Amino acid sequence: DADVTQTPRNRITKTGKRIMLECSQTKGHDRMYWYRQDPGLGLRLIYYSFDVKDINKGEISDGYSVSRQAQAKFSLSLESAIPNQTALYFCATSDFAGGPSTDTQYFGPGTRLTVL
């Protein structure tokens, strides 16, 4: 079984709809992240969470919200989707408990979101 899973893998929705993307991990990592990937732009950080009670905005958080329901679960919501949120979304996890030497980010398989 995959260590980091994302659901759904693909989603098509309409402008104005609320949508939630979910991420689960079995790696036991304390940190979780949401990124978005657009063609030609690489990956950009939306939100990150160091633990269940510590959630922080990344560089492009406008229009998004998150919830860390448990150490293993981190959800990303689009309250009112718009077409320029069409992108590939990645969840990632890392383990800082061992210090910087173990703090490498591992990615889920991604969710392709299309907003019409």
Place this chain on the structure above:
Amino acid sequence: AQTVTQSQPEMSVQEAETVTLSCTYDTSENNYYLFWYKQPPSRQMILVIRQEAYKQQNATENRFSVNFQKAAKSFSLKISDSQLGDTAMYFCAFMKVTYSGAGSYQLTFGKGTKLSVIP
């Protein structure tokens, strides 16, 4: 702020040959990590290799190795004995390190190099 530049949008290599992907970065930090991630057509982001800036020795992982030039702020990836499964987008990424942990989270990515391995 850090920037990561991959100057080769696309490259190709013959199967079994060696190819080098370039990456340069700009930072005022002294303590950081550098990464290469691979994204095959399946779109999964896969860690290829990691280098700690304080280490002089270049990292290697099987057929993958890096040439880390800290003074030049250069971090190239060499793939030896290229295989068809190496066909993918390759992303170089930078992460600042702070031992308190608060700053050790921001991965800054380059825009990627699309590598095609030709049979």
